[in-house]
Amino acid sequence: QTISFDRPDEKMVYFDLDVSDAEGIGTVEVVASGNGERSSYKVELDVVNTNPVSTVSKELILEANATQALDFETFGVTGTNTATVEFSTLPSMDFTGRMQYLIQYPHGCVEQVTSSAFPQLYLADIFDLTFDKKQEIDVNIKKAVEKLGHFQTPNGGMSYWMGQNTANDWGTSYAGHFMIEAQKKGYVLPLTFMNNWLKYQQEAARSWRPSYRIYHSDLAQAYRLYTLALAGHADLASMNRLREFNEISNDAKWRLAAAYALAGQKEAATKIANTANIEFTAKNGDYYTYGSVDRNRAMAMETMILTGNTQYREQAEYIAKQLSSNRWMSTQTTAYSLLAMAKMVEVSGGKDIGLSFTTNGTGKEDISSKKAIAQRNLKIK
Template sequence: VKTNNGFKVVGPSSQKVAFAQPDEKVVYFDLEVGDINGIGKVTVTATSGKEKASYDVEIDVMNPNPVTVNYKELVLEPGKSATIGWEAFGVSGTNKAVLEVSSFPSIDFNRRLDYLIQYPHGCLEQVTSGAFPQLYLADIADIDQSRKNKIQKNVTAAIQKLSQYQVANGGFSYWPGNMTPDDWGSSYVGHFFIEAERKGYALPMNAKKQWLAYQSKTAKQWRYNEGYHNDFAQAYRLYTLALAGSPDISSMNRLRETGGISNESKLRLAAAYALAGQKNVGLKLLNQSSIEPDDSRYQYYYYGSSERNRAMALETLLLLGQKEKAFAMANKLAKQMSSDQWMSTQTTAYCLYAISKFAQGNGPKGIDIQYTVKGKSATITTAKTFADRVLSADGKTVSIRNNKKSTLYVKVVYSGVLPIGQEQVEQRGLGTDIVFKDRKGQVINPSVLSQGTEFIAEVTISNLKNESVDNVALMQIIPSGWEIVNTRFTDFGDFADNKVDYTDIRDDRTNFYFPLKANESKTFRILLNASYPGEYYLPGVQCEAMYDNSFLARTQGQWIKVVR
């Protein structure tokens, strides 16, 4: 047996097997996994007399811990020089460092965009959010052709994936396979499709036509329901129809004359009127509104936040030609985006989208710097607003000189994956408990299990607050030596009838998505099999509310063994 740097053979790397007649036998080699992330390769060679055969096996070597990101930043005045230092951390092969330079206050574009791209869950909103801001990166940033090609690949893949969420009536469901369209999500996907088509991307056949028919029919059938705060969703729907060149003026007028609609609805409706060529009506609505979001009721129902609603307000200000107000709003958003403040996928994507729209036609442009890493110097000269360059992760320092006559905003974003056992344990708003049982329901210790043992993991998630929470995501990653028994395709289909909105079963993990009422607990059961002898790491439970960072739980993992 031979390996690359992904594995190391522990003990003898060759063994002899004798056969008195045609037969098959099993021999075992102990392999130790290297401290890397990547593809491990094992070559098995069998020799008998003059005959020889070999087989290559490629195995993913993955650290289950999430990427940890940090940054250092400074403001560089005209003609000045400065140095930024950082300490690389994490497992070898996961370390990255990127130099970001902007002529506009930093919006942390790469860190925020990477968060969207690496987000592990795949609902309608998150797939859309991962691709949406990438449409505009080349417009505002100095990026090379390879990154442009990667963006094109990402956006095309997202468009194709989203087509799987479209249901018979033309709307889009929150999870694939669901038959009910998601109100806000259907408008959000359509918004993305329109912008992508304008950038030259091909949409699935009839997808846009069916979506337009659904939006138009739903807009006409809409009735105000104060209990569901559905005026904001209607305003966004009407905005997307206007953006698509099919404004529904009568429905827009009906919403405008409806009493009690929210501030956010008025601002979104103002944008719809501007797109429909009635800017004067849009300005009247703007004057009746506050550009500062003031009603949290309208955030949670539609995956939003105050920052997301500010980003939508920024877009409205741009459409109505309110440059001074737009500049002030863009600066406020940039400050929030460059901070450590948590943002959901929806908030992150819409902020990046709105700031990109702003940067295309407003604000200072142009970058001219010289930077030095490990004794090697390079320059960045561009007319774009933003530029970045990948640095050597172990460079530790970078010196930058600003050759422009305007202020530049400089940041080094560095990241890595923490070693096994060093994951960050957190708990707020959610309680977790995991118990392992045999098929008879008796509690067992998973530390050492015999090969072939079939057992059950019971994970209980508790809402510790006196308020309900939607869109909770539970991710349980399993050790490489265990296998998930997908009970949907076995005789045990009913035993794990977990009450969830959606279940995503993969080779190495099971994801559950569900709501929790105030102080409610839910238990989820996963059927497992101890399949491969060896010592492996069982990651802790990871659970979060995808749109509310006050609900989060991560627990410590443990080492387990599967024995023959």
């Protein structure tokens, strides 16, 4: 552009930049010349694509000893594409796509941080993963463990947002649940985290009283008792008190039954589960537990696995269909659905995988694994 000056002055000039083919850090150089002089200045601009991440999935069933070709094309901004092939002997559930949604989600609160990392604890148990993928998962889990430590309040609970002083009822149990499972997988927790968290949960469990006015108060108490039992500190007195609550909800029954099962009280667990049903319905106040019908169904499925109830297979089929669909699921519903499916695979397992595949006619790779699912990244031309 050309501008003129008849005296020393400042003028503003605007340029439109086409960034449709750019992403990340770009450099713009501004050059000004006049009256025999020349000056330039470089500035870095961060180009962020405002469109959401989009995915396309294709699915096919491969019979034994069969060969099949699958064509795919990239789409979107060049250089941002990735492709993954997943082989599974389990019902289709788009484990990879749902997991990627959790990992890429802009996490900030205690529930979202937990949801992002929770299912990753079990990926190595059910997936045949490359070394690089295992390392990536390990880093993700360690970061989540460290970050969640900063959510702990002085009284041992977990705040919803980092820096708050008030403990969040459900978030404390959910994050603590993840930390217990992470510790069992060999991850090191912040030094005083578990002792302080246990003290908070034990005090909250003892001081809880039945309420007909607070939505899902009984489910929150049942989940709290579940986490204590999982940590090896079952509070049977509080469990019995909740069991005697005349208005205990169906969702709370399933969670309480799981607590009894973890405490070694299988007979009591089965009796409670037998009074519950699988007609899960939406209720007012689901937001109190960041839940949904599908999240509660996944929790009930976990209880069925713990109590040896074979109905878990029917629930697994339903949950797998929901995961493989295109419908939106919240972070916690997604995380707990994946968690329940992973628990199911740990118990009942899946058939071994044995196959060979090539990409673009070259680079044959053989996969022979005892795991139920194998995942490989594909090179994009």
